[in-house]
Amino acid sequence: MATVAVAAEPGAGAGAGALSALRDALRSRRLILGLVVVGFFVLVAAFGPLFVGDPNHEYTDALNAGPSAAHWFGTTNIGQDIFAQTVDATRPTLLIGAAAGLIATAISVVIGIGGGYLGGIADELLALLTNVALVIPTLPLVIVASKFMGDNGLTPTIFVIAFTSWAASARVLRGQTLSLRNRDYVLAARALDEPRWRIILVELLPNEMPIIVSQFTFSMVFAILGQAGLAFLGLQSADMLTWGNILYFAQNAQALDSGQWWWFAPSGLCIAVFGAGLALINFGLDELLNPRLRVYRPSKARAERSS
Amino acid sequence: MNDDASLVLRATDVSVAYEGRRPTRAVREVSLELHAGEVLGIAGESGCGKSTLAYALTRMLRPPAVQTGGTIEYVDRDGRTWDLTALEPGELRKLRWAEFSMVFQSAMNALNPVTSVGAQFDDIFRTHRPEMDRAERRERARRLLEMVGIDPKRVRSFPHELSGGMRQRVVIALALALEPRLVVMDEPTTALDVLVQREILDEISRLRAELGFAVIFITHDLGLLLEISDSLAVMYAGQFVEYAPARRIAEEAQHPYTQGLLRSFPSLRGGRRDLRGIPGNPPDLRQDLDGCPFAPRCEHAFDRCRTEAPQLLAAPGYWPFSCHLRDVPNGSEPRKVEVDERA
Amino acid sequence: MRLRYIGRKLGFYLVAAWVAITVNFFLPRLIPGDPVSIIISRQTQSGTVPAGEAAALRKLLGLGSGSLLSQYGQYLDQLVHLNFGLSITEFPTPVADVVRPAIAWTLVLVGLATFISFCLGVGLGALAGWKRGTRIDALVPSTTLLTAMPYFWLALLLVYLFSQKWNLLPAQQGYDPSLDVGWNSAFIGSAIQHSILPAMTLVIASVGGWLLGMRNMTVATLSEDFVVAAEARGLSPVRVLTRYAARNAVLPSVSGFAVSIGFVVSGQIVMEQVFNYPGLGSLLFQAVSNEDYPLMQALFLTISFAVLGSNLLVDLLYGLIDPRTREA
Numbered sequence: 011m012a013t014v015a016v017a018a019e020p021g022a023g024a025g026a027g028a029l030s031a032l033r034d035a036l037r038s039r040r041l042i043l044g045l046v047v048v049g050f051f052v053l054v055a056a057f058g059p060l061f062v063g064d065p066n067h068e069y070t071d072a073l074n075a076g077p078s079a080a081h082w083f084g085t086t087n088i089g090q091d092i093f094a095q096t097v098d099a100t101r102p103t104l105l106i107g108a109a110a111g112l113i114a115t116a117i118s119v120v121i122g123i124g125g126g127y128l129g130g131i132a133d134e135l136l137a138l139l140t141n142v143a144l145v146i147p148t149l150p151l152v153i154v155a156s157k158f159m160g161d162n163g164l165t166p167t168i169f170v171i172a173f174t175s176w177a178a179s180a181r182v183l184r185g186q187t188l189s190l191r192n193r194d195y196v197l198a199a200r201a202l203d204e205p206r207w208r209i210i211l212v213e214l215l216p217n218e219m220p221i222i223v224s225q226f227t228f229s230m231v232f233a234i235l236g237q238a239g240l241a242f243l244g245l246q247s248a249d250m251l252t253w254g255n256i257l258y259f260a261q262n263a264q265a266l267d268s269g270q271w272w273w274f275a276p277s278g279l280c281i282a283v284f285g286a287g288l289a290l291i292n293f294g295l296d297e298l299l300n301p302r303l304r305v306y307r308p309s310k311a312r313a314e315r316s317s
Numbered sequence: 318m319n320d321d322a323s324l325v326l327r328a329t330d331v332s333v334a335y336e337g338r339r340p341t342r343a344v345r346e347v348s349l350e351l352h353a354g355e356v357l358g359i360a361g362e363s364g365c366g367k368s369t370l371a372y373a374l375t376r377m378l379r380p381p382a383v384q385t386g387g388t389i390e391y392v393d394r395d396g397r398t399w400d401l402t403a404l405e406p407g408e409l410r411k412l413r414w415a416e417f418s419m420v421f422q423s424a425m426n427a428l429n430p431v432t433s434v435g436a437q438f439d440d441i442f443r444t445h446r447p448e449m450d451r452a453e454r455r456e457r458a459r460r461l462l463e464m465v466g467i468d469p470k471r472v473r474s475f476p477h478e479l480s481g482g483m484r485q486r487v488v489i490a491l492a493l494a495l496e497p498r499l500v501v502m503d504e505p506t507t508a509l510d511v512l513v514q515r516e517i518l519d520e521i522s523r524l525r526a527e528l529g530f531a532v533i534f535i536t537h538d539l540g541l542l543l544e545i546s547d548s549l550a551v552m553y554a555g556q557f558v559e560y561a562p563a564r565r566i567a568e569e570a571q572h573p574y575t576q577g578l579l580r581s582f583p584s585l586r587g588g589r590r591d592l593r594g595i596p597g598n599p600p601d602l603r604q605d606l607d608g609c610p611f612a613p614r615c616e617h618a619f620d621r622c623r624t625e626a627p628q629l630l631a632a633p634g635y636w637p638f639s640c641h642l643r644d645v646p647n648g649s650e651p652r653k654v655e656v657d658e659r660a
Numbered sequence: 661m662r663l664r665y666i667g668r669k670l671g672f673y674l675v676a677a678w679v680a681i682t683v684n685f686f687l688p689r690l691i692p693g694d695p696v697s698i699i700i701s702r703q704t705q706s707g708t709v710p711a712g713e714a715a716a717l718r719k720l721l722g723l724g725s726g727s728l729l730s731q732y733g734q735y736l737d738q739l740v741h742l743n744f745g746l747s748i749t750e751f752p753t754p755v756a757d758v759v760r761p762a763i764a765w766t767l768v769l770v771g772l773a774t775f776i777s778f779c780l781g782v783g784l785g786a787l788a789g790w791k792r793g794t795r796i797d798a799l800v801p802s803t804t805l806l807t808a809m810p811y812f813w814l815a816l817l818l819v820y821l822f823s824q825k826w827n828l829l830p831a832q833q834g835y836d837p838s839l840d841v842g843w844n845s846a847f848i849g850s851a852i853q854h855s856i857l858p859a860m861t862l863v864i865a866s867v868g869g870w871l872l873g874m875r876n877m878t879v880a881t882l883s884e885d886f887v888v889a890a891e892a893r894g895l896s897p898v899r900v901l902t903r904y905a906a907r908n909a910v911l912p913s914v915s916g917f918a919v920s921i922g923f924v925v926s927g928q929i930v931m932e933q934v935f936n937y938p939g940l941g942s943l944l945f946q947a948v949s950n951e952d953y954p955l956m957q958a959l960f961l962t963i964s965f966a967v968l969g970s971n972l973l974v975d976l977l978y979g980l981i982d983p984r985t986r987e988a
């Protein structure tokens with residue numbers, strides 16, 4: 011007798027799975043919007059400086075001028091073009107965010123996934139370390155540490171922020187690893203005596219990739235906000251032009267007291283919009299990963315339920 | 318149709334679909350009737366739509382599930398007939414639990430983890446019996462726990478402090494709190510080990526005899542259903558394929574699928590049967606089914622089965638079942654066909 | 661009995677406190693050169709430095725005599741006696757006396773603002789989750805814009821609008837300096853008035869985080885079996901939402917408090933600079949601009965202990981609202 015296996019979906023397979031995931035992804039308007047916003051800033055960081063002059067060496071005669079056709083975002087008290095500054099600041103700002111975010115995420119992957127997978131006393135200690143790092147307030151530490159070091163250029167900033175901001179991600183990743191390590195495919199790999207590094211790299215890491223990406227976006231936002239805070243307190247080298255530094259210059263020139271909102275507005279908005287773009291990407295990822303968060307089209311049944 | 322006074326529930330042509338790019342039509346034109354004190358068993362393989370049907374009957378479907386057709390009438394203890402499908406949310410809430418209650422398939426998780434067992438009884442009484450005072454509510458909760466064989470002191474326990482079997486009993490006690498006329502039980506014991514399962518089933522039988530509520534009992538254990546049901550519905554691919562009095566079906570099952578099930582399930586009580594499974598898999602409910610949905614797996618399938626869907630009709634002297642064999646004169650076995658792989 | 665839970669939490673925060681103290685011990689080693697002579701020379705610029713200050717500083721900075729261990733012992737001894745040396749910023753006031761009055765300002769402001777923000781965010785988040793897919797829910801992603809704003813920038817924006825343009829609220833300092841500090845109504849009224857903009861900044865900037873977390877947890881909890889079961893029992897939607905869905909959905913928000921309070925405190929520290937608020941943040945800023953190392957150290961410890969303490973409180977609260985932390 012013939013047995014009939016009905017395929018779950020015509021053409022279902024690994025490739026089709028990835029394709030349908032991609033299709034789902036592209037249907038999430040939030041994800042698209044987030045990608046567009048982040049993509050825009052990345053383009054500005056990459057090519058923007060080619061189109062605007064060097065704001066630190068080109069001074070115009072207009073001092074403290076409001077936004078105009080010549081100076082879209084107005085000028086500073088010494089006649090620098092704020093639009094050019096904002097564009098120029100994009101690259102270092104994003105660089106700090108991305109680099110610190112990457113390093114922090116890498117640390118959290120090692121500590122979170124490593125600990126979660128190894129278990130036992132190693133995990134206990136790493137979890138304790140993570141939780142302690144989580145409850146000790148980071149910004150005062152960063153402020154004090156960077157002041158004590160006395161060097162506040164790009165590289166030290168990146169490392170100080172990264173080393174103080176990995177804990178939250180590590181905790182999330184540890185939790186995920188603990189739940190994954192008892193899944194069938196991991197147990198099977200362990201039963202086959204595969205080496206640990208292989209299980210972690212081949213079985214665990216790919217499965218946690220979406221979470222790692224989402225944690226990276228958080229770390230990046232955190233790093234940009236942290237750098238802006240440090241800069242605003244005057245703890246960043248003035249040679250470096252970031253959005254945070256622009257805000258510091260504005261504050262130093264008492265721009266707000268003289269009503270020069272245009273000096274403050276662009277950089278802060280850039281930080282907020284870029285951060286929101288990353289958050290929207292996260293929203294999209296979340297919706298894809300947690301079907302439970304997905305919202306269904308309104309139907310009679312729900313209208314009834316929620317009334 | 319015997320429209321006698323004892324009718325409790327009548328569902329007519331109920332269909333349910335899970336919306337999506339390709340909707341899953343999980344329940345397809347199911348009709349059933351239940352009378353006071355009757356036990357209706359529903360059996361079928363995993364994924365055939367049993368739980369979906371239970372949710373539809375109790376109006377508990379949530380998006381993406383939508384009822385796409387059919388009516389559900391409920392007759393309350395005062396003899397009033399309610400069209401459940403057209404009820405206002407407020408009216409529906411009044412009927413819920415007081416008239417019909419439900420024990421979910423995942424009963425173990427049906428308890429709020431952060432409040433005590435007593436508080437969950439309390440919520441029910443406060444809502445449906447506002448005249449009861451605190452002491453009465455507490456006392457009633459204790460008696461209900463006692464009734465399902467749990468130490469009444471446990472009203473103060475939290476769900477995580479109870480074993481799986483105890484939680485299951487608490488859930489059953491909750492379902493009986495307002496002495497409903499109908500209890501829908503969706504695999505109330507699947508998560509438990511056989512011994513505990515047995516105890517709880519005996520408990521349910523005893524309580525039913527004592528309190529006289531009607532039961533819709535869902536499981537994939539046909540042997541068990543034969544034991545406890547008055548009538549029995551066998552479900553396949555979202556449809557009832559046989560709907561029969563329980564006491565006759567064991568010997569006289571008409572549908573080849575029922576026969577297959579009877580052969581393939583070990584019985585909870587009594588010895589194991591010959592475990593010849595039914596080869597193949599149930600069809601994907603996202604597609605339209607031409608012909609008889611069971612045909613690809615049926616050893617009796619013939620040409621007509623592949624093209625024409627059989628109706629759920631009674632044969633003389635028998636009960637409704639949906640199989641073309643009904644129309645084949647006894648003894649003349651129809652020509653068998655090789656079933657080719659369906660893509 | 662929750663003694664075990666409480667004991668575990670206390671133990672953990674003791675370890676965390678010890679780590680903070682120890683980090684603080686090693687921090688001065690980052691200072692290039694000899695910090696003590698730097699500090700003393702700066703102090704000398706502002707007045708006569710009492711004898712023994714150099715020795716005390718050495719111990720405090722973990723640079724006392726002897727082995728690392730004995731240096732650590734001397735450092736702890738200084739801490740226990742709250743001997744943080746003399747502040748450069750307000751020479752020759754002892755650091756401890758400089759820090760003490762600032763604590764209350766920051767603590768009360770952050771505490772109140774966090775409480776308001778938590779209640780608001782959790783309430784709105786539960787509502788958005790309950791009404792998921794509706795217009796209320798569609799507004800949720802826009803709160804990410806608030807969450808991604810630097811606190812201090814939001815503060816600048818509010819000052820520009822409420823103080824400069826509309827002249828509604830004071831934007832500088834914690835109270836009207838012409839008033840006597842004390843428990844009199846004029847002073848308290850002025851303090852409240854001055855705290856509105858900073859508090860508003862904290863609330864606006866942090867409410868999005870609570871809201872989003874609560875919204876997502878509520879949506880997830882609503883599909884839990886016990887919520888479906890509660891609905892099947894005919895309970896009113898309000899009861900199902902509050903006693904079943906929200907009651908459970910709020911737990912992760914409470915247990916994740918540490919992460920959120922970290923954000924708020926960081927934001928507060930920078931933000932105080934905008935308002936010239938007389939709290940720990942402004943003080944830290946002054947310490948940084950004056951290279952006042954002893955004050956910085958004391959502030960780091962103070963802020964750490966305040967955060968640890970509030971986390972401990974919240975953890976104990978969690979023990980009360982989640983029965984699973986009890987032992988059967």
Ligand SMILES: Nc1ncnc2c1ncn2[C@@H]1O[C@H](COP(=O)(O)OP(=O)(O)OP(=O)(O)O)[C@@H](O)[C@H]1O
Binds near residue numbers: 363422
């Ligand atoms: N949320 C959902 N979305 C889409 N399809 C669903 C959903 N829930 C169930 N289904 C589909 O509906 C069909 C019927 O499911 P149902 O839960 O009613 O089966 P069941 O008979 O109760 O199975 P079991 O014995 O395993 O409990 C299945 O094919 C299932 O894949």
Ligand SMILES: [Mg+2]
Binds near residue numbers: 367368369422503
């Ligand atoms: Mg089921």
